[in-house]
Amino acid sequence: MTRALAVSTGVLGLLVAVVPQVVLPVCSASIETKAGTLIPMKCFWTARAELAVGALIVLASILLFLSRSRSATLSLCCILTGLGIVAVLLPTYLIGVCPGPTMPCHMGTLPGLMLLGSLVTVAGLAGMVLASRRESQAVTWPAA
Amino acid sequence: MARRLSTLYLASQNLGRKPARTAALGFTAAVVAAVLFGGTLLVQSMQRGLDSMAGRLGADVLVVPRGYEPTMKEVLLSGEPSTFYMARQVLPDVASLPGVAQTSPQLFIASLNAACCTLPVQLIGFDPASDFSIRPWLGNTVSRSLKTGEIIIGDLILAEVGDELQFFGQTFHVVGKLERTGMGLDVAVLMSLDSAYEMARLSESKAVRPVGIGSDQLSSILVKVDPGGDPQALSANIVRLHPETDVIVSSQMIQGVADRLRGLLPLLYGLASLLWIMSICVLAAVFSMIVNERQRELGLLRAMGATRRRLFALIISESALLTGLSAVAGILAASLIIFPFRDLIAGRLGLPYLYPPAGEIAVLILLSLVVTLLLGPLASLYSAVSASRTEPYAMIREGE
Numbered sequence: 001m002t003r004a005l006a007v008s009t010g011v012l013g014l015l016v017a018v019v020p021q022v023v024l025p026v027c028s029a030s031i032e033t034k035a036g037t038l039i040p041m042k043c044f045w046t047a048r049a050e051l052a053v054g055a056l057i058v059l060a061s062i063l064l065f066l067s068r069s070r071s072a073t074l075s076l077c078c079i080l081t082g083l084g085i086v087a088v089l090l091p092t093y094l095i096g097v098c099p100g101p102t103m104p105c106h107m108g109t110l111p112g113l114m115l116l117g118s119l120v121t122v123a124g125l126a127g128m129v130l131a132s133r134r135e136s137q138a139v140t141w142p143a144a
Numbered sequence: 145m146a147r148r149l150s151t152l153y154l155a156s157q158n159l160g161r162k163p164a165r166t167a168a169l170g171f172t173a174a175v176v177a178a179v180l181f182g183g184t185l186l187v188q189s190m191q192r193g194l195d196s197m198a199g200r201l202g203a204d205v206l207v208v209p210r211g212y213e214p215t216m217k218e219v220l221l222s223g224e225p226s227t228f229y230m231a232r233q234v235l236p237d238v239a240s241l242p243g244v245a246q247t248s249p250q251l252f253i254a255s256l257n258a259a260c261c262t263l264p265v266q267l268i269g270f271d272p273a274s275d276f277s278i279r280p281w282l283g284n285t286v287s288r289s290l291k292t293g294e295i296i297i298g299d300l301i302l303a304e305v306g307d308e309l310q311f312f313g314q315t316f317h318v319v320g321k322l323e324r325t326g327m328g329l330d331v332a333v334l335m336s337l338d339s340a341y342e343m344a345r346l347s348e349s350k351a352v353r354p355v356g357i358g359s360d361q362l363s364s365i366l367v368k369v370d371p372g373g374d375p376q377a378l379s380a381n382i383v384r385l386h387p388e389t390d391v392i393v394s395s396q397m398i399q400g401v402a403d404r405l406r407g408l409l410p411l412l413y414g415l416a417s418l419l420w421i422m423s424i425c426v427l428a429a430v431f432s433m434i435v436n437e438r439q440r441e442l443g444l445l446r447a448m449g450a451t452r453r454r455l456f457a458l459i460i461s462e463s464a465l466l467t468g469l470s471a472v473a474g475i476l477a478a479s480l481i482i483f484p485f486r487d488l489i490a491g492r493l494g495l496p497y498l499y500p501p502a503g504e505i506a507v508l509i510l511l512s513l514v515v516t517l518l519l520g521p522l523a524s525l526y527s528a529v530s531a532s533r534t535e536p537y538a539m540i541r542e543g544e
Contacts, residue, residue: 001163024488101300101487102331111484 002073003065005127009080010061012120016087017054019116020047024108027098043097043105049090050113057083057120070131077127084120087113151454155462158438169430170470172423173516177474179419181512182482183412185505186489190405193326193496197221198398202277203248203366204375206392207238207382213390216364217397222494223298223328225254225264229361234386238365241381243373248274251340252363253355255311255333265301266332267311269340277366281329286320290336296320298330300487309333312343313350326490326498337362401495420519427523431463435527442531443539452532459528463520471516475509 020026026043057080064076091097091113097105159166197220208216209230218224229251239247251269270278272289286296295309295316303309307318311333322329335343344355367382369375379391435442442455450458482489490497499505531539 100302102491107488107491108485111488115480115484 001130002067002127005077005123005130006061006065009064009120009123009127010058012116012123013054013057013061013083015054016057016113016116016120017051019112020050020105020109024104024112026105026109027103041098041105042095043091043103043109046091046095046097046105046113047109049095050087053083053087053090057087064127074128074131077124077131079124081121081124081128084117084122084124087117087120089117151457151461152465154458155465158462159466165430166466169427170466170473172426173467173470173519174474174477176416176419176423176519177471177512177516178478179412180416180515181475181508182478183416184508184512185478185482185499187405187408187412188504188508189326189497189499190493190495191402192500193498194398194401194405196325196498197327197496198394202280202368203394204369204373205367205379205382206394207234207365207367207386207389208363208392210388210390213392216392218328218494219252219266220328220397221401221496222491223266223331225266226252227254227355227357227363228252229357229363230389232360232362234389235362235365237385238367238382241378241385243370243378243381244367245370245373246274246276246368248276248366249337249362250277250364250366251337251357251361253340253344253357266328267340267343268332268334269337270334271337276368278334281322281325282320290319290334290339292336292339292342293317294319294335294339296322296334298322298332298334299324300330301333312347312355313352314343314346324498325496327496405495420515423519424523427463427467427519428526431459431524431527435459435524435531439531439534439539443534443536443541446536446539456528456532459524459531460521463524464517465520467520468513468517471513474516475512 015023020043026047027041030038030040032038060076060079060083064073064080067073067076086094091105091110097103097110100106206216209228212226212228215224215226215228219226232249235247235249238244249271253267253269254264255267268278282296290296293314293316295318297303297309297318297320299322301321303318303321305318305321308315309318310316316333316335316339322334324330341357341359344357345359347354367378369378375393375395379393382389382391442458445458446452446455486497486499500508
């Protein structure tokens with residue numbers, strides 16, 4: 001079960017990294033300052049940050065797939081839950097996306113990342129519950 | 145403490161015993177539920193958007209410059225920003241034609257990148273004195289006529305009442321915000337025709353790129369036909385009088401989109417029916433296999449005192465539990481796509497898009513749930529009947 005969960009979160013992590021770049025890309029236009037400098041919109045930085053968060057989710061998922069000890073599984077699921085929350089917070093609170101409701105990042109990337117981040121969080125929480133259950137079962141097993 | 149072997153408990157334990165098989169079977173049913181709920185909601189939303197547009201468009205005939213008929217449809221349906229114009233002289237000529245009850249001019253200007261929107265928006269200049277098309281959308285938003293420099297914005301424009309927006313180097317005050325219309329007006333900015341002409345005039349000196357429209361030009365004329373009048377005959381007269389114009393008969397335009405939607409419905413329900421039938425076949429085959437595989441277990445249950453009815457109920461509950469939970473998962477999955485991506489879907493469809501009221505959505509959820517839930521009991525009916533009819537001894541021997 002933990003391995004299936006690890007594969008799922010791995011795929012979700014890959015999507016967190018790829019979605020803002022390719023599938024539901026953020027705005028490609030830049031803002032021109034009065035001095036004539038072109039600066040990227042803030043959704044560009046969200047996409048960059050999600051690249052790192054996605055990579056970390058994939059890494060944690062690989063470790064989860066390989067983990068044998070219950071405490072490692074529990075810790076990795078806890079990390080995945082946190083990373084899922086960060087994936088949601090980046091476009092909504094920490095960095096944000098463009099405010100215009102018709103902007104590509106607002107219509108597509110934002111709900112996409114919220115959905116993926118929430119799924120990673122739910123998967124992480126489910127993994128924590130499963131791991132702690134196994135742990136409690138192991139404790140109650142009668143000694144030989 | 146001993147646990148009571150209720151039918152539901154046994155059914156859930158049986159499903160949990162083979163998680164991979166349960167997940168694979170559940171996926172089939174979840175797809176049926178997702179297609180049924182998601183597809184129907186999508187089509188209903190488009191139909192509602194279209195009905196809303198048909199009810200409030202107001203004009204029977206729209207006169208636009210020659211070659212701009214598709215552009216005008218884009219402006220109306222999806223708010224694709226465009227600038228086009230024709231001579232103002234067309235207006236009195238059309239108004240004087242027999243069969244014309246009322247006319248109202250409009251001016252369409254695509255903005256440059258605006259601070260509020262960054263992407264261009266459609267600026268619409270309308271004549272408050274003769275208007276009969278925009279007014280129904282305003283409702284109680286603004287009860288008085290718009291003054292020069294005042295604008296009303298669509299629901300998707302990022303500003304609030306009291307804000308100031310810049311277009312073509314000039315400042316406009318937002319005095320009203322429309323409710324969601326599901327069509328092009330959501331991403332449009334409305335101002336009086338005088339304001340629009342003034343903006344165009346001042347843009348020559350204030351804007352990086354002037355509008356390039358004079359007060360002797362307009363973009364479209366909205367025409368209301370006399371009661372009992374023939375919009376087709378009138379449109380032929382208009383084109384004869386002004387060959388440099390194109391005429392859109394609104395009923396035909398709405399009919400065209402409605403026909404496209406009607407074409408989608410049989411396709412959607414055909415696909416859902418096909419999936420439903422396929423799922424029944426797959427589930428029936430798998431449940432027959434499961435029941436055969438568990439002959440010994442079922443025989444022992446009978447031998448321990450379970451009645452035929454109990455055995456029948458056990459198999460039916462198992463399948464109903466599977467398809468019921470899958471239906472919930474399928475509807476949830478479809479909701480996670482349809483609701484958060486509402487604006488993206490509407491934008492890609494390029495059609496008016498308005499969700500049905502919450503009550504109708506709840507009915508749709510319930511219907512999709514029931515139709516998918518029925519899959520299980522119907523598919524396992526034969527297996528359940530045959531298992532409940534077999535003698536316990538024969539079952540135990542067969543299972544050995």
